[in-house]
Amino acid sequence: MNIRITGSRYSLTMGTIVFLLQVHRSKYSRKMPSHLHNIPALKENRRKLRSNLTPAEAALWKILQRSQLDGRKFRRQHSVGPYILDFYCPSEMLAIELDGAHHFTDAGTENDQERTSFLENLNIKVLRFENKEVFEQTEGVLEEIRRNFKKQM
Template structure:
């Protein structure tokens, strides 16, 4: 099992209860299948990683990056994490927090452009 391992449950819950401002804005646009009918989950774990947003039907991960991602250590950690997740067959999109604040529609269009067609139905 690689999804939502029990030992990460409290971390996922804490992260969901303490979204960043950018995460909260993007979540409002993604929740309740508002984007092309796709279901998204927030703070979903895959292996030992907790991803910001995950669309199961598309195997699509969306990460929002704040300042700590732009350090050399943060960049290396993200690169290794992305490589592991890509090797498992996931697609990863990264956006800077500022992109969500400045151009949410462009972020949503970028996400849409990574969907397969027609929309997948998931329960």
């Protein structure tokens, strides 16, 4: 897979990002390099996605925003490397992805596996839920998120 992120000051390929991660992981063990978060070249994409949340994303965001879930701060449409995450909790290094129909195709599944592998290399735990679960099993979704918190507050 050849992904290129370009911007006024950045031009990164997936190979470059992986190399940077290896260097930083060896130096800083668990700390993630800050220059992989919210790359300026993805800013407009993030803004569009925040303005056009799916109904499931909007419903879950109402619960996660303003640190309402056990005091954890979540960000929506936060990018890490070349990927824009639906929700991200920096203190827990936890990503939450809501999957619609396109995720259940062969291409969608492959892309999701690549994304998850990339994020797990950064010690980011990825939780995936189907959109319908947010509506039909809201408490179950929230309980699974809580179970994946490393620290108990």
